[in-house]
Amino acid sequence: MVFYKKKGFPKEKDIVLCKVKKILPHSVFAELLEYENKEGMIHISEISSRWTKNINEVVNIGKIIVCRVEKVDEQKGFIDLSKKRVTSGEEKNKKNEEKNENRIEKLIEYSCKKHKITIEDFYKKSGFKIVEEYGSLYNFYENYIEQPSVLNELTLSKECINDIKASFESLVQNSRVVVKKNIKFFAKGANGINDLKEFIKKITESIKDKDSTLKITYINSPEYLVSIDSVDYKTANSIFEKIMSKMKELSKKFNISVLEWFIIVKNAKSIVWKENVLNAKMIILLKNLQNLSNAMIIQKRD
Numbered sequence: 312m313v314f315y316k317k318k319g320f321p322k323e324k325d326i327v328l329c330k331v332k333k334i335l336p337h338s339v340f341a342e343l344l345e346y347e348n349k350e351g352m353i354h355i356s357e358i359s360s361r362w363t364k365n366i367n368e369v370v371n372i373g374k375i376i377v378c379r380v381e382k383v384d385e386q387k388g389f390i391d392l393s394k395k396r397v398t399s400g401e402e403k404n405k406k407n408e409e410k411n412e413n414r415i416e417k418l419i420e421y422s423c424k425k426h427k428i429t430i431e432d433f434y435k436k437s438g439f440k441i442v443e444e445y446g447s448l449y450n451f452y453e454n455y456i457e458q459p460s461v462l463n464e465l466t467l468s469k470e471c472i473n474d475i476k477a478s479f480e481s482l483v484q485n486s487r488v489v490v491k492k493n494i495k496f497f498a499k500g501a502n503g504i505n506d507l508k509e510f511i512k513k514i515t516e517s518i519k520d521k522d523s524t525l526k527i528t529y530i531n532s533p534e535y536l537v538s539i540d541s542v543d544y545k546t547a548n549s550i551f552e553k554i555m556s557k558m559k560e561l562s563k564k565f566n567i568s569v570l571e572w573f574i575i576v577k578n579a580k581s582i583v584w585k586e587n588v589l590n591a592k593m594i595i596l597l598k599n600l601q602n603l604s605n606a607m608i609i610q611k612r613d
Contacts, residue, residue: 314434316345321346327377352392354391357394398531404536408447462475489539491539492537494537494569496510497568497569506567507565511535514557523547539554
């Protein structure tokens with residue numbers, strides 16, 4: 312678990328990482344690991360989609376679980392959670408996020424230790440500011456890949472920054488790259504489900520790069536996670552361009568609308584969204600669904 316903690320409360324529908332602290336006959340209390348001193352309650356009816364007589368058959372003390380925030384009462388300090396409403400895709404994404412964040416923090420901690428800088432001191436000097444600006448250390452690392460000069464934002468010695476740079480470069484060279492985008496597919500025809508299945512199958516079959524793997528994972532209707540595992544970012548992004556081109560081509564044949572969302576990592580407070588088909592009513596709906604009160608919105612049309 313990373314050193315820093317978020318302040319305040321999570322928002323409803325947020326996916327959060329939790330640790331089981333207490334088990335009662337009809338509920339579970341869990342610590343929200345990403346937040347400062349926050350605990351939530353999971354009612355027995357929200358533990359599993361299957362009928363549960365004994366909670367201990369599903370969870371136990373100390374177990375790390377992924378939950379969805381159902382209700383937040385900031386005045387009373389109550390947070391209602393659900394385990395059963397988290398899809399397998401959401402659970403996998405959350406665990407991967409945590410794994411990536413831990414990995415980057417360990418690299419930074421190792422580099423700082425050489426210069427007698429503790430991880431606590433790193434956060435005081437630069438870490439908290441980086442997390443606030445970029446959203447996470449991993450986002451900062453991804454920015455470094457595209458723009459190495461972001462390391463100049465660290466208020467550390469030149470020698471320490473060079474060691475962090477060396478650690479980042481080692482990770483880039485020795486790790487395969489996975490590029491992900493959340494895409495929504497809207498099937499408009501009478502035979503929508505079958506059309507969508509065939510559409511996804513054709514997209515998957517269109518990639519024949521021996522060094523890259525395409526995976527389309529169902530998250531929550533109508534949202535899918537499209538990920539490319541490749542040797543480097545350039546190759547992965549090139550494949551994504553081909554995929555999007557193929558989607559445009561096949562969307563007409565199978566009567567599928569495609570809505571692509573992605574976040575610009577350069578500025579965590581700027582949200583960029585892009586669509587192939589999006590009408591005025593959908594724009595209003597999607598704005599309401601996203602908490603964009605403090606974000607700059609940019610719209611791009613193909």
